[in-house]
Amino acid sequence: MARPQEFNTAEALRQAMDTFWQKGYEATSMADLLKAMGLSKSSLYAAFGGKRELFLAAFDAYREERGREMQQILAQGPARDAIEQFFRKIIADAGDGGAPSRGCMSINQAVELAPRDPEVRSRISRDFAGMEALFTQAIARGQMDGSIGNSDEARNLARLLVLAFPGLQVMVRADGDREQLNQTLNLLLSTLD
Amino acid sequence: MARPQEFNTAEALRQAMDTFWQKGYEATSMADLLKAMGLSKSSLYAAFGGKRELFLAAFDAYREERGREMQQILAQGPARDAIEQFFRKIIADAGDGGAPSRGCMSINQAVELAPRDPEVRSRISRDFAGMEALFTQAIARGQMDGSIGNSDEARNLARLLVLAFPGLQVMVRADGDREQLNQTLNLLLSTLD
DNA sequence: GGTATTATGAACCAATCGGTCCATAAGTCA
DNA sequence: TGACTTATGGACCGATTGGTTCATAATACC
Structure with missing residues (x-):
């Protein structure tokens, strides 16, 4: 019909996601987003609405991506190994350079916005439930294939891992010692044994 | 010598602490603090310096208070029971009313400021180390008095609890189900058994 | 090539941000 | 009571906040 968009919407959204992930919601200004996404104000507002709507879209993109990634990792090989790899990866992903680690955006938002924003809170509830x-x-x-010896109810063991997850993510974000965390x-x- | 302060410095600091605890650093404005502390701008700046300095003072007050509280709880009765009470209390303290829970200010700050603020980060490192x-x-x-049967190294077991702590605090702040968390x-x- | 349609960048907006300053009120001490 | 010291409230500050508006440029279609 007319003039086409000069930017890739999905790619711009990813840049926004990265910024919100690193700095959180409040500490991210529209100027930050404009620079990271590389587009002009009117384009951003036309394509994504306001700051909050952009945030929710970026957050949902993050959640979907991470959910798929987790599902994939947990499906590979013996269950016990898969679970171990899932947790090891969290530590390994912590920036090796001096750059501060980002942790998990869902966990970060469980702290920042969840207490005062029902829409964010419900998303995080779903994340925890999905993870469980x-x-x-x-x-x-794992209890079937023999890689997990503990015969407690799978759901209860799962909840222990769900509890450990935010613990690990927070410590990673606060720059906890990686060797010690692995230990x-x-x-x-x-x-699980 | 001259006109005395009309406010109690320690009490005002406590109000600031509460506000930062609930809303975090960025989401708290000076106007919020003025209202919560009940004093005028010039008084606040004269007594505490700027926003950041006030925050650090409030944060340190929080850390000291909580450190003492933990020490006290862990000293009471058989070690295993004391440790259990420490964790149960975290869940019990979550606001029973509809009010959102505050979690732990150190954990909240591990997420919000630690990645970009070395002074906050070092405080949180100390908190984790102290907790460990x-x-x-x-x-x-507990291994001496028989209440803890697990004979693994005490330090390693402690690190598992240190890992669980932020996990629990985050879930409490995000309004996790208390019954389920207790389970x-x-x-x-x-x-530990 | 002309026309309709749409994306873009810049100018502009009120509101709020954290912070400073100062005249004045309220005390203490001699 | 008078002199000195200090706490207080309000006016004021520039910068930044998220957001809107609009003239212009660029493209697709006929």
Whole structure:
């Protein structure tokens, strides 16, 4: 019909996601987003609405992407190994350079916006529930294939892992010692044996 | 010598602490603080410096208070029971009313400011280290008094609890189901047996 | 090539941000 | 009571906040 967009919407959204992920909602200004996304104010507002709508879109993109990634990792190989790899990866992903780590955006938002924003809170509830379901499924599989010896209810064991997840993500974001965290993971994972 | 302060400095600091605790650093404006502390702008700046300095003072007051509280709880009764009470209290303290829970200010700041503020980050590192030390001490005591059966190194067990702590605090702040969290604690604490 | 349609950049907006300044009120001490 | 010291409230500051508006440029279609 007419003049086409000069930017890739999905790619711009990804840049916004990265910025919100690193700095959180309040500390991210529209100027930050404009620079990161590389487009002009009117384009941004036309394509995404305001700051809050852009944030929610970026957050949802993050959640979907991470959900798929988790599902994929947990499906590979013996369940116990898959679960271990899932947690090890969190530590390994922490920026090796001096750059501060980003942690998990859902966890970050559980702290920042969830207490005062029902729409964010409900998303995070869903994230935890989804994570519990995936862990439960993986643990049940591990109890079948013999890689997980603990015969407690899979759901209960899963909840322990769900509890450990934000703990690990917070410590990673606060620049916790990676070697030490890996060591602690040994003990956590030995609970499954 | 001259006109005395009309406000109690410690009490005003406590109000600031509460506000920063609930809303975080960025989402708290000077206007919020003025209202919460009940004093005028010039008084606030004269007594506490700027926003950041006030925040650090409030944060340190929080950390000291909580550190003492933890120490006290862990010292009471058999070590295993004391540790259990410490964790149960975190869940119980979550606002029973509809009011959103505040979680732990150190954990909240591990997410919000720590990645970009070395002064905050070092405080949080110290908090984690202190917590690890207190847990280690309590667990060692429990291994002596027989309330803790697990004979793994006390320090390693302590690190597992240190990992669980931010996990629990984040879930509480995001309005996680209290009953379910208490149930999950059972499994975590059974690691000590 | 002309026309209709749409994306873009810049100018502009009120409101709020954290922070400073100062005249005045309210005390203390001699 | 008078002199000195200090706390207080309000006016004021420039910068930045998120957001809107509009003239212009660029493209697709006929």
